[in-house]
Amino acid sequence: MRGRGATALGVAAGIAAGGAVIAVNDATDQPAAAPPRASVALAPPPARPALAIPAPEGLDDGPDVTRWAHVRTATAARTAPRLGAAVAGRVAERTPEGTTTVVPVTGRTEDPGGRLWLRVTLPKLPNGTSGWVPRRALGGYEISRDKLVIDLDAERLTLLRRGKVAMRAPIGVGQSRRPTPRGRFIVRNRLERFASPEYGPVAFGTSARSATLTDWPAGGFIGIHGTNRPALLPGRVSHGCIRLRNPAILRLARLMPVGTPVEIR
Amino acid sequence: MSLSDLPDLAALDKDGALEEAHAGLTRAGFIVGSAIGGLALWLPSSASAAKIPASDQEVLNYALVLEYLQAAFYTESERAGALKGKAKQAATTVGAVERAHVKAFRDLLGKKAVGKPQFDFQGVTEDQKKFLKTAVAFEDLAVAAYKGQARRLKSKAVLTSALGIHTVEARHAAWMRYLNGNVPATAAFDRPLTRPAINKIVASTNFIVQKKPKTSSRRKPRYTG
Numbered sequence: 001m002r003g004r005g006a007t008a009l010g011v012a013a014g015i016a017a018g019g020a021v022i023a024v025n026d027a028t029d030q031p032a033a034a035p036p037r038a039s040v041a042l043a044p045p046p047a048r049p050a051l052a053i054p055a056p057e058g059l060d061d062g063p064d065v066t067r068w069a070h071v072r073t074a075t076a077a078r079t080a081p082r083l084g085a086a087v088a089g090r091v092a093e094r095t096p097e098g099t100t101t102v103v104p105v106t107g108r109t110e111d112p113g114g115r116l117w118l119r120v121t122l123p124k125l126p127n128g129t130s131g132w133v134p135r136r137a138l139g140g141y142e143i144s145r146d147k148l149v150i151d152l153d154a155e156r157l158t159l160l161r162r163g164k165v166a167m168r169a170p171i172g173v174g175q176s177r178r179p180t181p182r183g184r185f186i187v188r189n190r191l192e193r194f195a196s197p198e199y200g201p202v203a204f205g206t207s208a209r210s211a212t213l214t215d216w217p218a219g220g221f222i223g224i225h226g227t228n229r230p231a232l233l234p235g236r237v238s239h240g241c242i243r244l245r246n247p248a249i250l251r252l253a254r255l256m257p258v259g260t261p262v263e264i265r
Numbered sequence: 266m267s268l269s270d271l272p273d274l275a276a277l278d279k280d281g282a283l284e285e286a287h288a289g290l291t292r293a294g295f296i297v298g299s300a301i302g303g304l305a306l307w308l309p310s311s312a313s314a315a316k317i318p319a320s321d322q323e324v325l326n327y328a329l330v331l332e333y334l335q336a337a338f339y340t341e342s343e344r345a346g347a348l349k350g351k352a353k354q355a356a357t358t359v360g361a362v363e364r365a366h367v368k369a370f371r372d373l374l375g376k377k378a379v380g381k382p383q384f385d386f387q388g389v390t391e392d393q394k395k396f397l398k399t400a401v402a403f404e405d406l407a408v409a410a411y412k413g414q415a416r417r418l419k420s421k422a423v424l425t426s427a428l429g430i431h432t433v434e435a436r437h438a439a440w441m442r443y444l445n446g447n448v449p450a451t452a453a454f455d456r457p458l459t460r461p462a463i464n465k466i467v468a469s470t471n472f473i474v475q476k477k478p479k480t481s482s483r484r485k486p487r488y489t490g
Contacts, residue, residue, distance in 0.1 A: 054368055056364070194483055223486055
């Protein structure tokens with residue numbers, strides 16, 4: 001190591017030695033008979049660190065931490081964590097919108113052969129169905145500390161971030177004949193720049209499905225989107241989707257990432 | 266240093282990817298390199314980062330990527346809840362330290378800090394044996410990486426910090442080696458690893474996601490409305 005490297009070694013040696021070196025005074029100003037006197041000169045102090053390393057802190061995920069993952073390969077989800085168990089449903093790599101499927105991960109176990117299995121909530125009817133998939137079928141874990149709460153009775157949406165309210169907005173929900181399903185779901189994609197005013201400028205897809213519109217194109221998934229009829233909100237006006245006024249959906253789009261859990265109650 | 270000097274990464278190398286010859290920067294190397302280079306060109310300087318030479322900032326961002334990798338690995342291990350005993354305790358303690366490193370780098374670099382990559386640890390955080398092997402490899406890698414970059418630093422203040430982290434990483438390496446049944450220190454002199462060598466090893470693990478999942482689209486919605 002030369003040049004700056006040598007400087008580095010020098011600095012390192014200085015730090016290692018505690019910053020002190022001993023120098024022998026030449027003693028030219030002393031009488032000839034006097035014994036040579038040793039003096040201690042302090043080396044320059046070590047450089048002040050550029051980084052301020054904070055004290056290590058334990059994990060603090062907050063009250064609403066949830067885990068999710070994207071589907072790496074399409075697979076059958078089973079009723080128990082073993083290969084021979086009955087099929088509870090299937091998870092596809094892609095959603096009907098062409099995005100990568102994401103699923104909430106709610107459990108994990110190892111089978112007698114040492115294979116890891118994950119319990120996931122499936123995007124199928126009845127809503128809330130879960131199944132076990134091999135670990136390798138899913139990608140890396142992601143977490144969310146947010147939660148979107150849809151209160152059907154109050155016709156109001158609340159976005160919580162680490163348990164604190166980040167946004168509230170009045171909403172339109174499903175009519176009595178086309179009710180919005182209750183339960184726990186996940187935001188699984190985000191659509192924008194489409195030419196469809198009735199959905200507003202941004203639309204989020206969820207894993208919730210309508211129990212009444214089962215023959216709806218693309219499976220009858222429940223979305224959260226804007227509207228071209230804001231005067232109807234709040235109210236029971238939709239086919240199951242959650243409608244927001246366009247300024248509100250734009251604000252939500254700035255705050256809410258894909259993977260956010262959704263609780264409809 | 267050859268791959269055989271890193272036995273635990275070699276043990277993870279089920280498909281021989283680690284032994285493949287890579288020309289120049291590998292996939293992760295490309296991502297790290299391009300992200301750093303691109304950001305350095307256009308991002309405005311923050312107050313604290315402005316005092317640090319540009320070449321040192323680039324080294325700090327490189328180190329930040331490795332710190333992201335380590336912090337994500339230990340944090341996911343802790344969250345997964347599959348570790349037991351001393352391994353669990355080590356993961357919790359070391360994870361907190363690696364997160365502190367990440368925070369320190371990000372605070373210093375401000376807007377010039379590179380973003381966190383997406384990781385996929387492919388289940389090694391959920392298996393105690395695989396966790397320990399990977400932890401040994403990561404810590405040895407970090408020690409070699411810091412040593413390899415030391416000669417490039419111009420600022421004594423940055424070098425002092427890097428040395429402070431380097432020794433902590435070496436303690437982590439010894440700890441994980443002990444838990445994994447390896448001798449903590451066998452050689453009289455540790456050799457540094459160059460950046461391409463580090464990139465090659467990191468890329469071969471496939472822990473840094475190259476193609477992020479597509480979660481948005483311009484398609485017309487077909488939700489129930």
